[in-house]
Amino acid sequence: MAPTSGENTSDYAKEQQAVLDEEIGHVRLITLNNPSKLNIITPEVVKRLAVLYEKWEKADDVEIIIIKGVGRAFCAGGDLRMFYHGKAEKHVIEAVYKMYWLEYHIHTYKKLLVAIVHATAMGGGASLTVPSTFTVVTEKTVLAAPEAGLGFHTDASLSYILSHLPGHLGEYLALTGARVDGADMLSIGLGTHYVPSEKLPELEKCLVNLKSGDKGIVRAAIEEFSIEVQLGEKSILHNRLLIDKCFSNDTVEEIVESLIAEGNIEGNDWIQGIIKILKRSSPTGLKMTLKSVRQARNQTLGECLKKEFRLTLNTLRGVISNDMYEGIRAQTIDKDFSPKWNPTSLSEITEEKLDLVFQAFDEEFELQIPQEEKIPRWEGKFESSGYNVQ
Template sequence: MAQTLYNNGRTDQVLVEETGSVRTFILNRPKKLNALSLQMISQLTELFYANEEDSNVKMIILKGHGRAFCAGGDVSPIFHNARQGNWKFGANFLQKEYTLNYVMATYSKPQVSILNGIVMGGGAGASIHGRFRVATEKSVFAMPETAMGYFPDVGASYFLSRLPGFVGEYAGLTGSRLDGADMLASGLATHFVSSDKLPLLEQALVKVDTSDPDAISAIISHFSHIPKLKEESHYHRMKIINRCFSRRTIEEIIFTLESEASDKKDNWISSTIQLLKKASPTSLKISLRLIREGRLQGVGSCLVRESRIAYHMLRGEFTKDCFEGFGAILIDKDRNPKVCYIHLNMDNTELRFREPLPFIYSSFTYFQWEPSSLELISDDDVDRYFSKIDDEDWEDLKLPPRSNLPPYAIAKL
């Protein structure tokens, strides 16, 4: 029998269930699609540390309450503070989030993330780094940051760069949505389980008393199957993705896509070109370099580099694109809440909210980026984002030491 625990000083934004040697952490902000608040990040970090030290705990299950696993970080307080010149508020928030990502990536006990719904931005960072990722027919993965003047962070330069071929570049640059079958095919998910079987899967997992990854994988595999890829799946486009997104620069990627479009009429190609042309030019150039260089780096190095870029963006030193993107999403010009319809471009899915959310943008939204075109951004301009912050009161991200790691965690260092 599972026991839900509420400890003094903890928010109910993360619930904890204790069943035998298994601990289940439940993200519990369903009205915000479980967007990660600072309180949630702090509590999750505390929980992961405490249960790693507890010899009675053998496995962690992580899931979301409601129709999302997690739709990203709650960027509203970050944005509002940065606009007032307090960039260090957001920098501290992100340091804590990146530390959580690192702890998850190097965790000594198996973590099973049940991704039954939206998995975007920070939600990917809170799950894809774990040992097991279970997708369903309801899963929707995306890293939409370039369309908001930001970049795929939370260790995305590590996990996107390790997807087959150049799928990582495609997903990270365009922000395109992948469904559960796509996630399994690309390696973002380790298993695919129909959502109606999840209760049985969880019951089976909490009955075991083991940290053996092979045994846990066998249990999940008992409930899993290989889903059929949809006709519009990116996986059917692997040849053209590899041909176009393997190019050296963003300009060359777009040129190659346009050349493909001139040879044949293809809605997928034209929509991909549109996604790239709508995104922040600065974000695109930064993201491409991050993913390319991430292939040769460990997860810790990737997070440190991402943190530097994030700090520069929050300071607004070289561009204010993220202020433009997040501001348009977070603040309605008349300051009044309004109904927001969001199309996820998968089976005509439509979500309806009372107010705009900070992690999804309308497919009809256009922003005024500065610089406004790729040609105006030099390699030297991009280099500046990868440099340390010139602030004597601020240091690079300091990740915690990790010990007694299993082989699959050591391989990430």
């Protein structure tokens, strides 16, 4: 596909390098192809994905879209350096807007989507995979939403996704940035099939050769390669009752207090690590994230995306804090891993301050997406999740 009139040739080359696409019969294959940068989501990647998804949804001869990545990460999330250097400049806001439009499109896509998550999917990378009709995970898959620890919030539809997890696992994953493996993803509804990584080439070949995009036929094809899997010794689900107890509290302060109390009980040593994570995370990021996930429990997908869009823009503008820039500096720019948060404590971030970043924009500045929306396909995964596993 050649660059269209007015499209920058160098930008086109970057898009083609980072996102590869193949057309094979009724199947379309997307490969995230920037392994040296862990397949991060740059503005070029967003633009290219948006073009492909929109074109293929309208094409009569397309029935299945498969997305995968190469290298040691499926997708490490958004381009943090772009945020750090671009701040709230026009090109950054445009990239954010396009990403949210893309997320809505993926969640409500009319054709069958298969995500093959062979490795790490962080933040926005996770949101490219979970809304798929089928999400294939392996023994190498890791998913996490680490934004709160960086002074940001669970973005790119993650407040919606996490709020629909069983119990209060959503709050736990959002606030701690804890990583879940393929077995955990399958058990809590973030994945549909567990396929050993060595079988992925065969699975892909099988899917490409299918003559039908019928959901039942595709499911049966994937099941030919999938296996049952047991939770690992370090699975978060072994501690799900305590997680629900602690992370059901109303405020971040109360969650921390509950964790401290439970951590003093014999056998709960694992909680000390969770407390340390929360205490070194951005207080602003934690409070924004908890409020966002809690709101999402009673919001539609569209409402969640509009809310997250506001939070992202107001964070970029430093409405109540510049913690996001400090978090990116400490982790990605200077790599001293010693962020200096401001405000420094949870108590300094009042509801009145939080309201400033959640406040709706004038309609012309809001994220514009269709008002009528289908129920996102991935919610059905919970119907057969193994959350009750002992």
